[in-house]
Amino acid sequence: MTNVVILNSQLHRTLRVQAGASARFGDDRRFVQVIANEFPLLAIHYPVFFAKDADTGAFYCGAMLGFDEGENLFLEEGRPQSAYRPLNLQRGPFYTAGNELAVDLDSPRMDGEAGEALFTPAGEPTAYLESIKAAMRELRDGLERTKIFIDTLMTLKLIEPVNIKVGFDDGTKRDVVGLYTISQDALRGLPDADVLELFRRGYLHLIYLMIASLKQVPVLAQKKNRRILAQSESLGLARL
Amino acid sequence: MVRPIHNIVIVGGGTAGWLTAGVIAARHQGRMKTGFTVTLVESPSIGIIGVGEGTWPTMRATLEKIGVSETDFFRECDSAFKQGAKFARWTTGAADDAYYHPLMLPQGFTQLNLAPHWLGGGGGDRTFCDAVCPQGALCDDGLAPKMITTPEYQAVANYAYHLDAGKFAPFLQKHCTQKLGVRHVLADVESVIQAENGDIASIRTKQAGEIPGDLFVDCSGFSALLLGKTLGVGFKDCSDVLFCDTALAVQVPYERASDPIASHTISTAQSAGWIWDIGLPTRRGTGYVYSSRHSSEDAAHEELARYVGPRIKELSVRKIPIRSGHRELFWKNNCVAVGLAAGFLEPLEASAIVLVELSAKLISEQMPANREVMDIVAARFNEVTGYRWGRIIDFLKLHYVLTKRTDSRFWIDNVDPASVPDRLKNLLHLWKYRSPWFFDEFDRLEEVFPAASYQYVLYGMGFRTEVEPEDNEGTQSMAARLISENATLTRQLRAKLPKNRDLLQKIFDHGLQPI
Numbered sequence: 001m002t003n004v005v006i007l008n009s010q011l012h013r014t015l016r017v018q019a020g021a022s023a024r025f026g027d028d029r030r031f032v033q034v035i036a037n038e039f040p041l042l043a044i045h046y047p048v049f050f051a052k053d054a055d056t057g058a059f060y061c062g063a064m065l066g067f068d069e070g071e072n073l074f075l076e077e078g079r080p081q082s083a084y085r086p087l088n089l090q091r092g093p094f095y096t097a098g099n100e101l102a103v104d105l106d107s108p109r110m111d112g113e114a115g116e117a118l119f120t121p122a123g124e125p126t127a128y129l130e131s132i133k134a135a136m137r138e139l140r141d142g143l144e145r146t147k148i149f150i151d152t153l154m155t156l157k158l159i160e161p162v163n164i165k166v167g168f169d170d171g172t173k174r175d176v177v178g179l180y181t182i183s184q185d186a187l188r189g190l191p192d193a194d195v196l197e198l199f200r201r202g203y204l205h206l207i208y209l210m211i212a213s214l215k216q217v218p219v220l221a222q223k224k225n226r227r228i229l230a231q232s233e234s235l236g237l238a239r240l
Numbered sequence: 241m242v243r244p245i246h247n248i249v250i251v252g253g254g255t256a257g258w259l260t261a262g263v264i265a266a267r268h269q270g271r272m273k274t275g276f277t278v279t280l281v282e283s284p285s286i287g288i289i290g291v292g293e294g295t296w297p298t299m300r301a302t303l304e305k306i307g308v309s310e311t312d313f314f315r316e317c318d319s320a321f322k323q324g325a326k327f328a329r330w331t332t333g334a335a336d337d338a339y340y341h342p343l344m345l346p347q348g349f350t351q352l353n354l355a356p357h358w359l360g361g362g363g364g365d366r367t368f369c370d371a372v373c374p375q376g377a378l379c380d381d382g383l384a385p386k387m388i389t390t391p392e393y394q395a396v397a398n399y400a401y402h403l404d405a406g407k408f409a410p411f412l413q414k415h416c417t418q419k420l421g422v423r424h425v426l427a428d429v430e431s432v433i434q435a436e437n438g439d440i441a442s443i444r445t446k447q448a449g450e451i452p453g454d455l456f457v458d459c460s461g462f463s464a465l466l467l468g469k470t471l472g473v474g475f476k477d478c479s480d481v482l483f484c485d486t487a488l489a490v491q492v493p494y495e496r497a498s499d500p501i502a503s504h505t506i507s508t509a510q511s512a513g514w515i516w517d518i519g520l521p522t523r524r525g526t527g528y529v530y531s532s533r534h535s536s537e538d539a540a541h542e543e544l545a546r547y548v549g550p551r552i553k554e555l556s557v558r559k560i561p562i563r564s565g566h567r568e569l570f571w572k573n574n575c576v577a578v579g580l581a582a583g584f585l586e587p588l589e590a591s592a593i594v595l596v597e598l599s600a601k602l603i604s605e606q607m608p609a610n611r612e613v614m615d616i617v618a619a620r621f622n623e624v625t626g627y628r629w630g631r632i633i634d635f636l637k638l639h640y641v642l643t644k645r646t647d648s649r650f651w652i653d654n655v656d657p658a659s660v661p662d663r664l665k666n667l668l669h670l671w672k673y674r675s676p677w678f679f680d681e682f683d684r685l686e687e688v689f690p691a692a693s694y695q696y697v698l699y700g701m702g703f704r705t706e707v708e709p710e711d712n713e714g715t716q717s718m719a720a721r722l723i724s725e726n727a728t729l730t731r732q733l734r735a736k737l738p739k740n741r742d743l744l745q746k747i748f749d750h751g752l753q754p755i
Contacts, residue, residue, distance in 0.1 A: 052388075052389040052753065053389075054388075054389060055388070055746075056388060056746070056749075056750040057387075057388035057389045057746070057750055057751070057752060057753055058750060058753075059753065154753075154754070159755060160755065161755065178389070180755070
């Protein structure tokens, strides 16, 4: 359940938020929406794809964190996450409501005394709250800019569906569907004027970051495979 | 001297005219810059009939080829999904008598014929449709055949459309003239000028003078201005097979904006014909197609009123004559007829628009390079199109000959062997001992109704094919697997597909993605 209210320095003066990455706080997601500004930070860790919003069918950009429902292979429970954490996970229990910042009081992150304070005893925003505000601003503007980027690619027919098939050492296979990426054939076939336009708008850079990020798929698969092996080894030990 | 075919003139601006213009112009887009032209001449004073609010799944490929966006088509033509037809009260006339003719093929249809296995009891107590295909259940649940994330023109369950015919022609017109370079001339044809060999040289119009052409497409509707009136091609009446000759049509508003929209055509048999019921997002289109030899207009009106309810008093009922039959030839000299000018049948299986699509496709793909080869193309066109009309007449008649109803003269007369075409009679005889499947009977590349359609109607109406259990033995386990796969698929689709109205609303709000 959620209980989202506008953040208020009087009412929420003593509120604390557990900001770290953890499955129990809701970071257990295999795909998370991202914005184009994040691509340089994301592409060295995550495969970045387009996907469709289940409710509207509209395309958005997202980072792939795992293969199975609820699987985030970047979580290192008990330790801070080493890979860049997408803004949509960084923002934790915060939302925007118009120009105001809102917070979900029922979020598991709000449970107890631990965590980051939002306000100083004098009622001033803490550095943590300021960082959240900055992240929310970046997200809001970034979503709009990312939508324009996607619309441009759609107009140029540069997006195509991609089917990811991987097999793991335990003999299981995954067939990840519903993802889309840059069509490299269509990109090669673009008229010069369109290429120049993409370059000037900074989109060519984003396009190549997305293409490069595809190389993270096998890396992600290896990550999962190591977990599978570790798990079966520990099971093996338990049987001994 | 070889006379190239460069200038195509289409006479008539209804659904047939604009669809044909779109299909030809899209196919020959590349030649447009070298002088190939498509001109559509439409009378500003003659209205369009606008019959045909149901299509076949072929319309998806047709629209995609013409290059229109499916989202625009849904939004601008008040279109909705159609997953087949439900035939109520055709077999016994009882209140619970109904079967589906869905658009999905039976599970594994290309590998194995499930009909003998179902007849042998392999489907349990399920109807044939439910045993072999999920679509009947999807229709029962009022579900859409796809999701908002499914790309344009792609399906989760095969589908066609219901549409507002009055909006479809203007929609196509806009696309044809703005995107495909079709020339639109608003003018009344005053006379037709023929060459010595009988070819049409030009048409003389009141507002736009003389319009010459190399190939003329007659889409002038019932009047068949070029092929019938000018070239004198006769009309082959088939009211001895199909008795319905009149329709009373009425558009029925939904009671509440949130009322469910059926994702299939509902066809309910009456005492002298049947009532169609087609769900659009904005209204239902209904109408009683009946035989005036078996019912008076007043009696028919009364039956329609019973179906629609007391609201019919506030609605306007339109009477449309139906002359069942088709031209003896469809292409003569340099003139080919498409749409009502070629012929018309009762709209039982939505065959009107599909015949337009098939004819337009054939003309565009077989477009004669010059006048010298046109007669060869014409002969082939006549052969194929004549075959198609025959198969459609057979298939429509099939719905009538299998009835067990004896409650009115109409149904009794319909099973009179004298009214059944020989070919259909032979097939029915054959099917007593072997169920239709694809290689044995339906051998044409673009067969209008596949063998699966015959199976759905035959076994939906209680027809029995004798089955030797020994004959099924070799494929028993495969049949069991296919039937159980269908049950699984049905469960999955019922869980994931949205309600028909909900998806149509989403398409209106957000649109479908092209990929």
